[in-house]
Amino acid sequence: EAGVAQSPRYKIIEKRQSVAFWCNPISGHATLYWYQQILGQGPKLLIQFQNNGVVDDSQLPKDRFSAERLKGVDSTLKIQPAKLEDSAVYLCASSLVPGELFFGEGSRLTVL
Amino acid sequence: GEDVEQSLFLSVREGDSSVINCTYTDSSSTYLYWYKQEPGAGLQLLTYIFSNMDMKQDQRLTVLLNKKDKHLSLRIADTQTGDSAIYFCAETGANNLFFGTGTRLTVIP
Numbered sequence: 001e002a003g004v005a006q007s008p009r010y011k012i013i014e015k016r017q018s019v020a021f022w023c024n025p026i027s028g029h030a031t032l033y034w035y036q037q038i039l040g041q042g043p044k045l046l047i048q049f050q051n052n053g054v055v056d057d058s059q060l061p062k063d064r065f066s067a068e069r070l071k072g073v074d075s076t077l078k079i080q081p082a083k084l085e086d087s088a089v090y091l092c093a094s095s096l097v098p099g100e101l102f103f104g105e106g107s108r109l110t111v112l
Numbered sequence: 113g114e115d116v117e118q119s120l121f122l123s124v125r126e127g128d129s130s131v132i133n134c135t136y137t138d139s140s141s142t143y144l145y146w147y148k149q150e151p152g153a154g155l156q157l158l159t160y161i162f163s164n165m166d167m168k169q170d171q172r173l174t175v176l177l178n179k180k181d182k183h184l185s186l187r188i189a190d191t192q193t194g195d196s197a198i199y200f201c202a203e204t205g206a207n208n209l210f211f212g213t214g215t216r217l218t219v220i221p
Contacts, residue, residue, distance in 0.1 A: 004154070033208065042116070042200055042211035043155065056208060091154055099143050099204055103154030 002026065004104035006092050012110045018080035021107045025073070025094030031055075032069055033101065034077050035091040043091055049075065082111045116201055116212035123218045130188040132215045134201030137182065141203040144177060146186045149198045149214070158186070158199075193219045 005024040013019050025032050030051050035043035046065065048055040051072040060067065064083070069075040079086055089108045093101040115137040124130045136144065142163055147155040161168045161175045161184070168175045174187040184201055198214040 040213070042202075042213050044211075045208050048208050093154070099145055099160065099202075099209060100157055101147075101155070101209065103156070105152070105154050 004092055004094055004102055006090075006104035006107050008107055009105065010108050010110075012112065013082055014112050015084055016081040018078065019082055019109060020076050020078045021090050021092075021109075023075045023077070023092030023104060025075070025092070026096075026102055029094035029096050029102070030072070031095045031098070032075050033093040033095075034067055034075070035093065037089045037091055037106070039088070046077070046090075079109075082109075084111050087111045116203055116210060118199075118201055118212040118215045120213065121216050121218070123220060124191050125220050126191060126193055128191055130186075130191045130195070130217055130219075132186045132188075132199050132201075132217065134184040134186075134212055135182055136184065136201070136203045136212075138203050138210075139179070139182065143204050144175075144184050145202040145209065146173075146175065146184075147200045147202060147211070149200065151197075155200060188217075191217075191219050193221055195219055 032049045034046045037043045046060045047057040047067045049069040052069045067077045089106040091106045093103045095101045117135045143160050145160040146158045148158050149155045172189045176185045196219045198216050200214045201212040202209040
């Protein structure tokens with residue numbers, strides 16, 4: 001069974017530029033999550049989708065972050081414009097059973 | 113709101129037991145989880161415990177839950193160098209998981 005795929009693995013941008021991350025969840029997993037993991041901290045939920053609807057985006061900084069999940073499968077997370085404090089690893093996860101999340105390897109963003 | 117606390121570091125010698133501790137605040141959590149993160153990788157579910165249980169054993173892993181004190185622990189028996197990683201405790205929030213800061217386990221050969 002293929003795991004959660006994410007790209008790109010690494011991205012370096014300057015502040016005020018934009019960036020997009022892509023995630024392909026495990027086939028059949030209805031729930032998809034984007035987490036932000038700042039160095040030395042635990043993952044923090046940004047947004048949760050159930051199929052293509054948003055379940056929770058309360059922690060998503062909506063002035064600069066956006067996410068979509070078209071057709072209930074792949075998802076993209078965009079940051080525009082990026083700030084220095086957005087430097088982090090962006091983790092995508094999917095699940096069939098609540099709490100049992102399967103994570104991708106993450107996309108490491110460095111904002112200079 | 114949810115708050116999950118863990119000590120940041122733990123070092124053990126290969127072959128010894130490791131005990132990683134966690135305290136949480138949300139008494140309504142139905143399940144509590146342990147995830148493992150190896151360098152450069154995403155998190156991997158290790159084990160979980162239902163809130164009406166006080167112990168669960170799974171091969172080398174033992175989870176203990178003290179619901180009164182809101183304390184969760186993960187014991188790894190016969191710790192191996194491959195167990196070196198960051199271990200995250202997580203509790204169920206309203207719709208999703210709330211993770212602690214993680215404990216970095218270093219296994220000394």
